[in-house]
Amino acid sequence: MKKTLTAILPGILLCALLAPPAFAQTSVVEDTPLIRQLRNAQADYALNQAAVRQGAKLATFCANCHGDNGNSTHPDTPNLAGQNPIYLLGQTLKFADGRRRYEWMEGLIKAMKPQEIIASAMFYARQPVTTKISPAGAALVAQGKVYYEKVCFRCHGPDGRGSETYARLAGQQESYVTLTLHRYRDGTGERTAPEMTTSTKLMNDEDIRAVAAYIASMK
Ligand code: HEC
Ligand code: HEC
Known part of the structure; x- marks a missing residue:
């Protein structure tokens, strides 16, 4: 018997309700010569190996701040380990043209050759992340998890990868x-990204502390 649309519609609606919420991970990466060069190196085994070796050498310099293998030991300096190489390259391009402000990194990027920037991104992307135990306490971490799973997971993914x-x-x-x-919420000027301005607009200081504690504890 041929089912009519009205007969199957409730089923379709139920499936839509039960389906896991969709990610918003659709944003397209800007197509710059450096990004293209990185993608070429990723696609070629020999170029890939050579870039990772070069990145490892350069990392002895970055380690002063970003830690061994990109696991930072300075509280206000980010880990680079495990980041997507295209994301790392994208942030470097932002430092280079002033869309992201941090004097030291802006100067450093200008002193690096394009191939060195690509090699660093490819090296750090491969390094494992060592998760630390948040001193904030289990209750705050649990509160942060609830917030994360309401707002942040849509773009950063449920596992924060x-x-x-x-x-x-x-x-x-x-x-x-x-x-x-x-910085995003208060519009202090160092970081600008419309997605993050919107996502932090409704956060109070406690929400921020809780989410940060949860993020630090995510594996
Ligand atoms: C003197 C300390 C210092 C050194 C050395 C240093 N960095 Fe940084 N870097 C920082 C700090 C601090 C930030 C975060 C800036 C901010 O608050 O936005 C940063 C941010 C970054 C970011 C953005 C990361 C993110 O999560 O968005 C990248 C990529 C980066 N650095 C790459 C490098 C590379 C590659 C080297 C070595 C060639 C290096 N850095 C050397 C201090 C340093
Ligand atoms: C609509 C998509 C979207 C949502 C939702 C979102 N983010 Fe983001 N987030 C981004 C983008 C895009 C960037 C990169 C911004 C840039 O270039 O500065 C980013 C960057 C970040 C960074 C900087 C990371 C680094 O290594 O420097 C943090 C921290 C962050 N987001 C936390 C959160 C938290 C916490 C939430 C939930 C309250 C959230 N985000 C929700 C899109 C999103």
């Missing part, structure tokens, strides 16, 4: 995340 356009958050430095969320 990020993508080419959205930062990996899992295991990120608690203090750095707190500082960064305040």
Whole structure:
């Protein structure tokens, strides 16, 4: 018997209700020569290996702040380990043209050759993240998890692993995340991204502390 639309419609609606909420991970990465060069290196085994080796050498310099293998030991300096290489490259381009402000990194990027920037991004993307235990306490972490799963997961993913356009958050430095969320919310000028201005607009200071504690504890 042929089913009519009215007969199957309730089923379709139920499926839509039960389906997991969709991600908003659709934003497209800007197509710059550097991004193209990175994608070429990713696609070629020999280029890939050479870039990771070069990135490892450069990392001895970055380690002063970003820690061994990109697991930072300075509270306000981000981990680079485990980030998507395209995301890292995208942030470097933002430092280079002043869309992201931090004097030291702006100067450093100008002193680096394009191939070195690509090699660093490819090296750090491969490094495992060492998650630290948040000193904030289990109750605040649990509160942060609820908030994260309401708002942040849509772009950063349920497990906080990020993508080419959205930062990996899992295991990120608690203090750095707190500082960064305040900057987006308060429009202090160091970071600008319309997605994050919108996402932090309704956060109070406690929401920020809770979410940062949860993020730091995510594996
Ligand atoms: C003197 C300390 C210092 C050194 C050395 C340093 N960085 Fe940084 N870097 C920072 C700080 C601090 C930030 C965060 C800036 C902010 O608050 O936005 C940062 C941010 C970054 C980011 C953005 C990360 C994110 O999660 O958005 C990238 C990528 C980066 N650095 C790459 C490098 C590389 C590659 C090197 C070595 C070639 C390096 N940095 C050396 C201090 C340093
Ligand atoms: C609509 C998509 C979207 C949502 C929802 C969203 N973010 Fe983001 N987030 C982004 C984008 C895009 C960036 C990169 C922004 C930039 O270039 O500065 C980012 C960057 C960040 C960063 C900086 C990471 C780094 O390594 O420097 C943090 C921290 C962050 N988001 C936390 C959150 C938290 C916490 C929530 C939930 C309250 C959230 N985000 C919700 C899109 C989103």
